[in-house]
Amino acid sequence: MNRPLIFCFFSLLILNIFSCFGQENSVYEIPFSTEKKLLVFKGKLNGVETDFAFDTGAAEGIATTKDEHRNGVSRTNSSQQIIDGNGKLTRLQTVFTKELSIGGFTFENVRASINDMQYLYCMNLYLLGADIIRKLNWEFDFEKMVLKVSKNSFAVTENMTVIPVIYEYNTPRTKLTLDGVVFKDVLIDIGFTGSMTIPITDKKIQNFLEIKRQLGQVSSQLASSFAAAGMSKPSLTETVMIDSLSIDNHLFKEIEADFKANTDFKIGLGFFTATCDKVIINNSQKKYYLQLKNKSTFKSKFPVSVLLVDGKLRVSYVTLSDNVINNNFTINEEVKSINGKRASDFVDECHFLNWFYLTKWEKLIIQKTNGETVEVLRSLNSNQK
Structure with a gap:
């Protein structure tokens, strides 16, 4: 190999090394919105700009037939069973996206399910699942409505509340204590629009809820909700403003929660928007960092x-x-x-x-x-x- 060729070879090698190093250290800023009741921002599917709905509670993404026709998402002959947000077991066909991009980060051959879930379909959303979310670190500023995304962990401050998590099928779990009852498998589900759902299977929780009823501090509703398998049948929900609870030994006061049968314990987007000015998800550290508001601000709703x-x-x-x-x-x-x-x-x-x-x-x-x-x-x- 002559000297000019050797020089070109090593120049290209050094350029590629610095290019990879540069991307690893890159931070991308993207505006986001919660107007569609989910945390939504712009990404790309096969180079086509797409609205992504951020969902840590979904193990994988969910595309609709709109993504199939417009963004080149391709079906396979395989399918998989999932349990949707309403606890219903359903089977969905598998699809692949050749390239999924967030900021300057691109992921190849991304697997997802395809389902014309009414809300996603109507709002033109691609559900970004925890399999991709976990590959990156995230910072959400709810005051500026701007997110940052990076492969490196984000800097945090001493006054932030730290919530360690473990992962099950890429979805984050933590522990929570309410009225002396410790729940060790609480899903952090940012794809759930509400604040918190609590199952009423434990006897102490049933007693806690009964005391709240007697004090006139319970709002009860019959409602249906959207999920991958369609609309749920109307079910009874009892909403309480909890005086205090602990998430991994950190005390939170005046937290709105829904109590119901046949549900999982989960913390939703409504909790974070009501209690936090900023949320940092350092997946590489397995930790959530919360910059708390001075006072929680849960939104009013129509009855x-x-x-x-x-x-x-x-x-x-x-x-x-x-x-x-x-x-x-x-x-x-x-x-x-x-x-x-x-x-x-x-x-x-x-x-x-x-x-x-x-x-x-x-x-x-x-x-x-x-x-x-x-x-x-x-x-x-x-x-x-």
Whole structure:
């Protein structure tokens, strides 16, 4: 090999080494939003810009047929069983994406499932699962609404609350103590829009909930929810503002939580947006770091909700402990209009979901089929009416 060729060879080698080293140390900033009730930011599937929904509770990603047609996601002949967010067992076909990109980081031959889960499909979202999330470290600034992503751990401050985690199928787990009961397998599920769900199987938890009922500090609801296997059947949920609980021995006060049967214990996006100004997920250290707010700010909600189902507007959520709502609405009841819109005003269910969920309503005006009109204002679920 002559000298010019040797020089070119070593120059290319050094260039590649520094290129790899540079990417390993790179930090990319990306704006994010929670307007779609999930943590959403821009990424790419096979070079096509795509809205990613960040979901630490899903072991792998979920694509829709929109991703298949628009972004080149390809199906395989295999399938896999999953348990969705509503606890339902379902089988989904496997797909592969040749390239998935976040900032300057690219992952090849990424496996996912394909399912036209109504909310993901209607909101044009690709569900980014924990298999890819765990390969990177993340910083979410809820004040600036900007995330940072890197392969290196992010710097933290001494005043941050540290939550160690373990991983099961790439999904993060921690431990939590409530009223003397220790839960050792609590899922951190940032793809869950709520604050926290707590199963009511333990006797001490049942007693805790009964005391709250007697004190009039429980809001009860019948509701359906979206998941990979479709809408769930209406189920009873009891919401409580918990005075205090501990996550890995760190005390948290005034935390909103939903108690229900047939559920897993999980901490959702609503917990982090209500309690934190900033969240750092250093997966390489197996730790979450929380920059806490001075005071938690859980969002108010409407005590009743409506969905478009099979061409009809139907009540999908009823707060039973709100006497006005409970006396006026029943679950699955058909209504004539909501905020001036009838079922016939919408092209399909996606049209309705985008109109209803992406509008910041101050109040709902629901007209019943008998012509009666009910005005509904927001309230905290923990406040019993």
